[in-house]
Amino acid sequence: MNHSDTSDRCLRLGLPNRADVLSTSIAASYTGIMAFMAVASEGSFAKAGERLGVGRSAVSRNVQKLEAQLSTRLFLRTTRNTQLTREGQRFFENCHQGVSHLVEAMNDMLELREGPPRGLVRISSTVGFGRKVVAPLLEKFVKAYPDIAIDLLLDDRPTDFTSERIDVAFRDGRIEDSSIIARQLIPMQMALCAAPSYAAAHGLPHTLEELCRHDCINFRFSSGRVFEWEFKLDGRVRKYLPTAHLTFNDADLVLHAVLQGSGIAQMAGYQVSNHIVAKELVVALSAYAPDDRGHYICYLNRQHLPTRTRVFIDFMAAQVRALDLNCLSGFNATAIRPSTGGIAA
Structure with a gap:
């Protein structure tokens, strides 16, 4: 007979479930053991009550229940003192190791929350932003926090924090x-770019209607x-889905094709800002650039974060914001009159 059959039979007969009995027994035992350990350590029921924050009578009742459960007298009690019996001394020695482990486990959790940062931080990031922005900063972070290990997963899919055990996602x-919790690091700029060689040969679009006349490069x-x-x-x-003569499933290949003068593409600012500064790319239709996107650092809950996670979030937020990724300010921006044609809603 399996556990499920036993549970069903207990319900039909009105008997207590074995699992319920076990859990109740464990709860009662734990309360009794804590009271017993406090009395054994303090040498007094009154002092044990003060240590546990309960009355002397509550401590006495819990110890008596434990003695009844064990069918063993644990203390020799007189009006003047309280001493362990031989069985009580043996029980104390056996319990002490387990209680010590519990205390160590609790202290370890508190240290993770309040102590020096250490342990593993598992990170997820979109592929492009992870390669260009996140990964180059990790070496600096690890040097600053040598007791923290980093596990970086690059994936453009939505992050499943629970099943993938992700601590922080970009x-x-x-x-x-x-x-x-989504904390914006910087605005996400989208720039329509072309190489100077392409612009010299084909010109740049000055209205949205002109996009269909250009060689477009898509990302899949x-x-x-x-x-x-x-x-x-x-x-x-x-939104606009151009007819493209080149399509890649890698953002770096899209960028490479644009730099080679093969066409125009809309790319994220972090990909192209350095190339714009170096005049390797020019920007078109900047007046139409969307301004409601962002790059975010995300996590499930701002409460009870381990120290390692908190310092990682703060470090990366400061470092990313310090980068000059603003690609649409002062770089050959095209001043054009707004147009409502050429783009479907």
Whole structure:
């Protein structure tokens, strides 16, 4: 007969479930053992009560219940003193090791929360941002906190914090999951870029309608979905899926093709800012750049965070914000009149 059959039979007969009896027994034993250990350590029921924050009579009752459960007298009690019996001394020695382990376990948890940062931090990040921004900062972090180990997972899929045991995730775009804490690091800028050689040969689009006349390069997510370009018109975000003559499932390949003059593409600011500063890329249609995206550092709960997680979040937030990833300020931005044509809602 398995455990489930036994439970069902107990319910039919009105008998207590064995698991319930066991849990009740353990709870009673734990209370009795704590009272017993306090009396044995303090040498007095009154002092044990003060240590546990309960009355002397409560301590006495719990010890008596434990003695009844064990069918053993644990203390020799007189009006003047309290001493362990031989059986009580043996029980104390056996229990002491277990209680010490419990105390050590609790102290270890408190140290993780309040002590020096140590242990493993498991991180998830989108592939592009992880490669370009997160990974280069990790060496500096590990040097600052040598007792913290880092495990970085690059994945463009939504983060499953629970099943993948993720402590911290870096996410891009718009965060719609209200179950997580999302702390914005920096705004996420999207820049429509081309190489100077492409601009010299084909010009740049000056209105949204002109996009269809240009050689466009697309990015495909691992899910198979093609990234849709986004623009802001009249305060609303509009998406545009260009007809492309080149499509890649790697953001670095998209960037490489644009640098080679193969076409235009909309890319994240962290990918292109250095190339814009070096005049290896020029920006088009910056007046239409969406401004409601962000790069976020995410975690499940701001309470009870281990020290290692707190210092990692604070370190990365400061370091990412210190980077100059603003690619749409002062770099050949095209001043154009707003247009409402050429883009579907």
